[in-house]
Structures are given as C-alpha cells and as structure tokens.
Amino acid sequence: MLRRILKSLLILTLGVFVIGCTQILRNSGMPALPPASPEALRMATYNVHYIVVPRAEGPWSMADWERRKGPLDTAFKALEADVIGFQEMESFAGGAISLDNLALDWLLTNNLNYGAAAAGDPREFPSTQPILYRRDRLQMLGQGWFFFSETPDVLYARTFNGSYPAFASWAEFRDMRSDRVFRVVNVHTDFSSRSNRLQSAELIAERIKPWIEAGETLFVIGDMNARLGARKLAIMEDVGVTFTPVKGATFHFNRGLNLFGAIDHIGYAGPVQPLGAPVVLRQKFDGEWPTDHYPVVVDFAP
Secondary structure, eight states, X not given: OHHHHHHHHHHHHHHHHHHHHHHHHHTOOOOOOOXXXXXXEEEEEEEOOOXXXXXXXXXXXXXXXXXXXXXXXXXXXXHOOSEEEEESOOEEOSSSOOOOOHHHHHHHHHOTTEEEESOOXXXXXXXXXXXXXXXXXXXXXXXXXXXSSSSTTSTTOOOTTSOSOOEEEEEEEEETTTTEEEEEEEEXXXXXXXXXXXXXXXXXXXXXXXXXXXXXXXXEEEEOSOOTTOHHHHHHHTTTOEEOOXXXXXXXXXXXXXXXXXXXXXXXXSSOEESSOOEEOOSOBTTBOSSSBOOEEEEEEO
C-alpha cells in the first residue's frame, strides 16, 4: 500500500513537472525586435514595479533599485520606442502621496530626447503611470486621468470594492512627421479582484467610446491583468478596440518563469494598423532583471 501511494505521488509530481516545463516553453522565446523605422510609430508598455523607499535591503528596496536602475535604462534604450507607457513607476515612501519618482527622474536624466506626459505634481496629477515620448517627433497636446472608482474624477479615489487606488492616465499627441493626432490611454487594473477588473474595463470603455466614435486614433496600453479572450478585454473590444495578439508570457515573477500567457497588452482603434506582430523582450539586461514584467512593443503605420 505504501509503495502504491509513493508511486502515485511520484507520478503526480512528474506530471506537474512536465506540465510546468511545457507551459514555460510554450510561453517563452523572443522574436528579434526589428530596427525602429522612421515610417512607423513604435508603441510600448512596461510595468517597472514600484520602489519601497523605506526598505533598505531586499526585493524592491532602495538597494535593489541601485541594482536594477542601470539595466532598466538599458532596456528602455533597447526598445527605441516613440511612446512608452509605464505602470507602477512609483517611489513608495508611505502615506497617500509620493512626491518623488526615482525611476521617472532616472530615465529622463539619462534620455534627454524624451519628455514625460501623463505626469505632474502628485498632489494634482497621479504620476505613477507616465507616458514617455520622443520630443523630436511628438508634441503633447493634452493629458488627463480617471480612477477606477464610483468617483472616477476624484484624485486617488479607491477602487469599486474599496481597495488601493487604480487608474488610467492618458495623453494626446501630434506626430510632427505626419501632422496626425492620436491619444494613448495607459491602464493598470487590480490584479486580485475580478469584479474590480470588470468594472474598470466598463469605465474605460465608457470613457474611450466618445473618442472612438469621433474617429480618433486611439491606443489602449498597459498591464491589464487579463489574457486575450478574457471578458475584461472583450468589454473594450465591444466599443472598437482591437488588441494585438501578444503570444507568451509578459510577467515572469522576477525570475524568468514564464508560466502563463500575456497580461500586458497594446490595443488600438481608428485609422491605424499594426505593421507586424507584437514583440516581447524576454531577456535580462546587463545581466539583471530590471523588473518582474517584460516590455511589449508594437510598430504601427501612423
């Protein structure tokens, strides 16, 4: 009897191991990122994980930030993006508002050809989801935000079920090469509550529907915490958003473990089309993981 139990446990363990390895292989791999083309508009999204300022050592601490800030800049440069929306770009110091943003300041200092949209004084504008853009190509025309809440226009309003604030930032740009105008909506939804995610998707759809109906070129990007085919994405698809088919993992547990499909996405609406498949940069930079997500890149015909 004991032998049979041990044999069954061994078979079960081997089965779980094989399934896990199969999932990792299925969700891994990285197609080459083509050189940026002046004819294309390169859009990217990247969750860079917050910094816990009071924590001296350990994961996401100040010491950890010193380790990963160089690789983060290397990753940023490798993207060669015209627009990149960030999530969790926050230096969390405790309290309701963090006045400093170490990651944002670091990237802007080391990439002077980029400007920051969807950012401002944290007492007036939530600055943890900035949208960086090439200043030699794009002109920012406007910016805004709304929280995933019953009171979406109240700064730092808590989510529908009362958990930590989550929101969408947005910015409008003019492409000085083509004189075309487009809008980018950068979102990060609650990972732990499906009801929050669905209500957030409904609010996003409600807010972007008038822009789409007006014929605007619109991009919806960010950490959706939902995979392709999920109801949350379908709610936005119902008002005209098409999500590019990101294959494989975009979240890797800060270990390169690619256990499930993409949760970071780039969607679009209006007179614009992708020029190819999305590329996920599943790699270390300078020998380190800059964060627990991979960046996602899509080139569009502007």
